[in-house]
Amino acid sequence: xxxxxxxxxxxxxxxxxxxxxxxxxxxxxxxxxxxxxxxxxxxxxxxxxxxxxxxxxxxxxxxxxxxxxxxxxxxxxxxxxxxxxxxxxxxxxxxxxxxxxxxxxxxxxxxxxxxxxxxxxxxxxxxxxxxxxxxxxxxxxxxxxxxxxxxxxxxxxxxxxxxxxxxxxxxxxxxxxxxxxxxxxxxxxxxxxxxxxxxxxxxxxxxxxxxxxxxxxxxxxxxxxxxxxxxxxxxxxxxxxxxxxxxxxxxxxxxxxxxxxxxxx
Numbered sequence: 001x002x003x004x005x006x007x008x009x010x011x012x013x014x015x016x017x018x019x020x021x022x023x024x025x026x027x028x029x030x031x032x033x034x035x036x037x038x039x040x041x042x043x044x045x046x047x048x049x050x051x052x053x054x055x056x057x058x059x060x061x062x063x064x065x066x067x068x069x070x071x072x073x074x075x076x077x078x079x080x081x082x083x084x085x086x087x088x089x090x091x092x093x094x095x096x097x098x099x100x101x102x103x104x105x106x107x108x109x110x111x112x113x114x115x116x117x118x119x120x121x122x123x124x125x126x127x128x129x130x131x132x133x134x135x136x137x138x139x140x141x142x143x144x145x146x147x148x149x150x151x152x153x154x155x156x157x158x159x160x161x162x163x164x165x166x167x168x169x170x171x172x173x174x175x176x177x178x179x180x181x182x183x184x185x186x187x188x189x190x191x192x193x194x195x196x197x198x199x200x201x202x203x204x205x206x207x208x209x210x211x212x213x214x215x216x217x218x219x220x221x222x223x224x225x226x227x228x229x230x231x232x233x234x235x236x237x238x239x240x241x242x243x244x245x246x247x248x249x250x251x252x253x254x255x256x257x258x259x260x261x262x263x264x265x
Contacts, residue, residue, distance in 0.1 A: 017065035022141040029062040029070055030107045030145035031118075033082040034153075036074070037164040038172045048169065050078025054161070057169060059176055060085045062106065063148040068187055072180045074173035082111040086118075107142040152183045154193045 018027035035056040041048050048055045056078030062071035076085045086092055086108075099105065099117035107119050114120045121138045125131040153159045156179040165172040 018141065021065050022137065022144075024107075024137055024141040026103045026105055027065075027141065028104045028106055029064055030142045031060065031062045031086070031112065032109065032142075032145040032149065033058050033060045033085065033111075034149045035059070035078055035161065036159050036172065036176055037161045038169060039164055039166050041169055044077070047077035047079050052078075052161075054078075054164075056161075057172055057176065058082070058085060060089065061145065061149060061152075061180075062091075063145045065144060066187065067144060067148045067151060068184050069148060069152070069180045072177060074176040077169065082108075083113060086112060107138060107145075109142065151193065152179065155179075155183055155186060 018024050035050055035052060036059055037054055037056050038048065040055050045055070048057070050056045050058065057074050058076050058078050058080050060071075060073040060076070060082070061069050063069050071091060073085060073089060076088075095106065095117040096115075105117045105119050110120055110123060112118050112120055119138065121135045121142075122131045125135050157163055158165060159176065159179060165175060167175065
């Protein structure tokens, strides 16, 4: 198959990429949701308590064949089902419209309804049948969005379930959107995850060492968190477990407050 022309519509480029990589025709993107943990909100708490028994945002993502996120919606709480988020998404109406004239669709898991523009896997298939072949190709292709979510959270570990965002839902949603933009920039520049994590670790170590020179460090205002990022220094002979969010707040001109735990290296 010839590559798309420079003047070709962007949706043709997307499904050419999916066909070339996964042999799946007509594919525009893969859709899935992921939970981002937040602290208990003050208002409408029930909207954010998810089935995994913590408060979260249920973030809907659509990725292309190159693990770029082409659509993100972080406006719904963890109690919202994936299909409910899609049913209220403005892209749904657009997909219904263009699918009347073009054979394009999204790939979703069994949590989404089967539609002309939404392909879902066939459950309980018999081996060596067309349905089994379709489901195999579907699962292999849709795995790209799960890998994209894993890559996004590997780059920006504040989105992991153990790194709860201590912000209101609107602010947490803005953080998710910012992480998605930075993720796409890193992908476009071919920056590996290890380079991003190493750069953040180095900056965090510099900030941590600067805090050692401060006369007072408050150790009582925050409960211990065993999953805080660990930053080590062989030269100092100790490593420090630091709450990075407190460091960010401390950089606003307020009195520096940081939770530290000294451990032997």
